[in-house]
Amino acid sequence: MSFLEQLKKVKEASLKLMHLKSEVKNDLLKQIAENLDKNRNRIKNENAKDLAEGEKAGLSKALMDRLLLNDKRIDAMINGVMDIVNQDDPVGVVEKGYKRPNGLKIYKVRVPIGVIGIIYESRPNVTVDAAALCLKSGNAAVLRGGKEAVNSNRILGEIIQEAIVNNGLMKETVLVIEDSERKLIYDMLKAKGYIDLIVPRGGEGLIQFVTENSLIPIVKHDKGLCHVYIDKDADIDKAVKIAFNAKVQRPGVCNAMETLLIHKDVAEVVLPKLKDEYEKAGVELRGCELTKSVIDVIPATEDDWKTEYLDLILSIKVVGCIDEAIEHINRYGSSHSEAIVTENYTVAQKFLDEVDAAAVYVNASTRFTDGAEFGLGAEIGISTQKLHCRGPMGAYDLTTTKYIIYGDGHIRK
Amino acid sequence: MSFLEQLKKVKEASLKLMHLKSEVKNDLLKQIAENLDKNRNRIKNENAKDLAEGEKAGLSKALMDRLLLNDKRIDAMINGVMDIVNQDDPVGVVEKGYKRPNGLKIYKVRVPIGVIGIIYESRPNVTVDAAALCLKSGNAAVLRGGKEAVNSNRILGEIIQEAIVNNGLMKETVLVIEDSERKLIYDMLKAKGYIDLIVPRGGEGLIQFVTENSLIPIVKHDKGLCHVYIDKDADIDKAVKIAFNAKVQRPGVCNAMETLLIHKDVAEVVLPKLKDEYEKAGVELRGCELTKSVIDVIPATEDDWKTEYLDLILSIKVVGCIDEAIEHINRYGSSHSEAIVTENYTVAQKFLDEVDAAAVYVNASTRFTDGAEFGLGAEIGISTQKLHCRGPMGAYDLTTTKYIIYGDGHIRK
Numbered sequence: 035m036s037f038l039e040q041l042k043k044v045k046e047a048s049l050k051l052m053h054l055k056s057e058v059k060n061d062l063l064k065q066i067a068e069n070l071d072k073n074r075n076r077i078k079n080e081n082a083k084d085l086a087e088g089e090k091a092g093l094s095k096a097l098m099d100r101l102l103l104n105d106k107r108i109d110a111m112i113n114g115v116m117d118i119v120n121q122d123d124p125v126g127v128v129e130k131g132y133k134r135p136n137g138l139k140i141y142k143v144r145v146p147i148g149v150i151g152i153i154y155e156s157r158p159n160v161t162v163d164a165a166a167l168c169l170k171s172g173n174a175a176v177l178r179g180g181k182e183a184v185n186s187n188r189i190l191g192e193i194i195q196e197a198i199v200n201n202g203l204m205k206e207t208v209l210v211i212e213d214s215e216r217k218l219i220y221d222m223l224k225a226k227g228y229i230d231l232i233v234p235r236g237g238e239g240l241i242q243f244v245t246e247n248s249l250i251p252i253v254k255h256d257k258g259l260c261h262v263y264i265d266k267d268a269d270i271d272k273a274v275k276i277a278f279n280a281k282v283q284r285p286g287v288c289n290a291m292e293t294l295l296i297h298k299d300v301a302e303v304v305l306p307k308l309k310d311e312y313e314k315a316g317v318e319l320r321g322c323e324l325t326k327s328v329i330d331v332i333p334a335t336e337d338d339w340k341t342e343y344l345d346l347i348l349s350i351k352v353v354g355c356i357d358e359a360i361e362h363i364n365r366y367g368s369s370h371s372e373a374i375v376t377e378n379y380t381v382a383q384k385f386l387d388e389v390d391a392a393a394v395y396v397n398a399s400t401r402f403t404d405g406a407e408f409g410l411g412a413e414i415g416i417s418t419q420k421l422h423c424r425g426p427m428g429a430y431d432l433t434t435t436k437y438i439i440y441g442d443g444h445i446r447k
Numbered sequence: 448m449s450f451l452e453q454l455k456k457v458k459e460a461s462l463k464l465m466h467l468k469s470e471v472k473n474d475l476l477k478q479i480a481e482n483l484d485k486n487r488n489r490i491k492n493e494n495a496k497d498l499a500e501g502e503k504a505g506l507s508k509a510l511m512d513r514l515l516l517n518d519k520r521i522d523a524m525i526n527g528v529m530d531i532v533n534q535d536d537p538v539g540v541v542e543k544g545y546k547r548p549n550g551l552k553i554y555k556v557r558v559p560i561g562v563i564g565i566i567y568e569s570r571p572n573v574t575v576d577a578a579a580l581c582l583k584s585g586n587a588a589v590l591r592g593g594k595e596a597v598n599s600n601r602i603l604g605e606i607i608q609e610a611i612v613n614n615g616l617m618k619e620t621v622l623v624i625e626d627s628e629r630k631l632i633y634d635m636l637k638a639k640g641y642i643d644l645i646v647p648r649g650g651e652g653l654i655q656f657v658t659e660n661s662l663i664p665i666v667k668h669d670k671g672l673c674h675v676y677i678d679k680d681a682d683i684d685k686a687v688k689i690a691f692n693a694k695v696q697r698p699g700v701c702n703a704m705e706t707l708l709i710h711k712d713v714a715e716v717v718l719p720k721l722k723d724e725y726e727k728a729g730v731e732l733r734g735c736e737l738t739k740s741v742i743d744v745i746p747a748t749e750d751d752w753k754t755e756y757l758d759l760i761l762s763i764k765v766v767g768c769i770d771e772a773i774e775h776i777n778r779y780g781s782s783h784s785e786a787i788v789t790e791n792y793t794v795a796q797k798f799l800d801e802v803d804a805a806a807v808y809v810n811a812s813t814r815f816t817d818g819a820e821f822g823l824g825a826e827i828g829i830s831t832q833k834l835h836c837r838g839p840m841g842a843y844d845l846t847t848t849k850y851i852i853y854g855d856g857h858i859r860k
Binding site: 049053138145230249252253271276283398401420434435436443 | 462465466545547551553558560561639643644658659662664665666682684685688689691692693696697777799800801803804805806807808809810811812814815816820821822832833834835836837838847848849850851852853854855856857858859
């Protein structure tokens with residue numbers, strides 16, 4: 035079957051999936067969890083092939099670790115699916131309803147989007163997470179994982195499809211595809227009418243390729259260039275704790291801080307304390323001229339303000355006022371997560387109002403931007419765009435709306 | 448100033464606009480309405496130039512009519528702006544708010560998108576509608592109208608900017624651009640980081656050009672291939688009235704019916720009645736084999752099921768059951784507006800559940816899909832895509848969300 039013929043089947047499957055009851059979808063998800071549990075050896079055997087290939091290809095330790103599926107990680111996948119079972123079904127929720135003066139009853143109801151294409155790299159557990167979130171929200175899925183994980187993704191796809199077929203649905207409800215280079219990604223991006231939404235998760239190269247080639251709407255999961263601003267009225271203890279946490283707790287993720295902004299009036303008190311803490315944790319510090327006049331750091335360049343290090347590196351800038359901090363953030367930030375530390379009510383409200391980002395914090399670490407931390411359930415990623423959804427993207431965001439109108443012979447005058 | 452430098456100014460203007468109070472935005476809109484009233488002669492003089500050019504270029508009567516701005520149409524523009532003043536401000540609405548177990552208070556709040564680029568054809572009144580809706584929702588706007596209306600659009604842009612500057616805002620808050628061919632459209636589509644959303648309104652050629660070239664998210668206002676299905680349990684009077692209204696009341700718009708589906712058990716009763724009515728109204732009928740066995744019509748081809756006539760032409764298909772009707776609609780429809788006429792409760796619910804469209808009706812004409820008819824206020828168009836918004840697109844849909852999080856020194860464990 036050609037890829038386009040397969041996509042036609044996926045579209046057909048999506049129409050059957052759209053109006054399934056929550057109970058039926060949850061039973062299917064439970065069976066996927068059971069199948070994963072029963073097939074641990076099949077999974078580990080196939081994963082071993084990917085690991086062996088990765089070893090041969092000389093993949094880095096970090097990449098090899100991402101590839102690995104052991105019992106602990108299979109447990110995590112199973113628990114992930116069961117968490118999704120226990121979430122509310124977003125489909126069928128009535129967003130609003132009213133009666134018009136002419137008697138028409140209008141309801142705006144959440145419905146599945148249709149077919150979701152997800153493009154991701156390396157980690158094979160995404161195959162299970164993404165399939166489960168799509169099924170929960172009544173969508174069919176086309177999953178294109180990284181080529182390093184091709185054997186692992188194939189077996190996970192088979193296990194998911196076995197449960198799907200067992201529940202009387204078309205096996206193309208979840209289609210895991212195998213791609214070398216970007217041939218099938220390209221075909222996906224042109225498959226208007228078959229795929230309704232593309233979610234790319236990965237590095238800048240992938241995101242750019244998808245943005246430039248897609249004829250289908252996309253929700254991007256791009257970079258996070260996040261700031262913490264320590265105001266002159268900050269509680270110093272909170273400031274040090276938050277600035278340390280935002281950089282060090284998990285530096286390789288998109289909601290970690292990359293640039294620290296600090297008001298000139300507290301720079302001399304806060305920076306030496308932070309320097310001690312950061313140095314113990316092995317953080318490299320790069321600072322502006324004013325920072326350098328307080329602590330000994332590497333000089334920061336214009337490029338540093340634009341860089342998402344994803345590493346134990348931090349750029350520091352001393353600012354003269356809240357406006358300068360907000361301007362810097364709106365100019366260099368990636369509109370992901372931004373925090374202020376202050377005890378000043380008016381300054382806090384100003385920051386919340388004027389910073390343009392998916393998540394804006396007062397006196398908390400940027401690290402909380404996450405579906406589970408926000409109480410939204412599992413996430414398929416964090417949207418860095420403003421259209422459709424912004425911030426953690428869960429099952430709710432894999433739905434759209436439909437107007438349902440009850441009339442009684444109404445015609446337009 | 449280069450176009451990119453102008454766009455930088457628009458972006459700067461949008462940041463100032465984001466957190467304006469509703470009162471301030473409404474005062475500005477009222478002043479725009481007053482300025483339009485005071486400058487009727489300036490508008491009509493500039494419009495006369497476009498009309499003269501149009502005459503020379505041999506524009507069709509319909510196009511010339513769309514171009515015309517007389518006092519009645521200036522009144523309509525003024526009333527449109529005042530209607531938008533009286534609508535609720537979508538900015539600042541809290542969609543949900545809750546406290547997490549760790550004490551973090553999280554609010555999901557509606558905020559402006561930023562800079563909206565709107566690309567439209569011929570009718571100059573769109574310049575005023577679009578600017579007013581963008582301002583109401585706190586967005587800056589880049590407006591690219593049709594080249595036939597260049598003088599009218601320029602003067603309307605000046606009148607809007609005079610009010611903007613008078614209110615202490617940057618004149619680039621609304622930028623009306625003049626474009627020959629599609630040079631500036633192309634530049635708009637590549638202006639990632641300056642424009643946040645592109646709304647194309649126009650023919651298939653324009654929509655395709657925008658879809659293929661845009662690096663910026665778009666909300667499309669594409670075609671409407673709408674159906675009415677008359678079920679075997681339909682009330683015959685309602686069926687005839689609705690099928691007539693959906694085709695004839697205003698055939699040139701996207702929510703008009705293009706194909707009538709009818710259950711075989713009622714075809715012999717309904718079709719002759721409808722044929723009489725349609726013929727009086729000058730509607731050309733094209734039908735399937737079964738239709739032809741009941742009434743005398745031109746044979747319909749496969750192409751007819753795919754065609755948005757926007758004219759007094761109707762294709763008719765007799766179907767054997769509700770499933771066949773739903774399948775036809777999901778296959779050939781453009782997911783815009785679809786209606787069933789039936790007194791059967793279960794069949795009605797099945798149609799509502801299984802038809803995949805922005806608006807699905809029971810016993811009402813498809814012609815109601817419209818911002819004002821739905822009670823949503825003025826619309827910038829009708830979205831035919833599933834992402835971000837679906838159906839009539841008003842001020843609410845020109846906003847996105849932002850998470851606001853209040854902590855007390857919270858760090859991630």
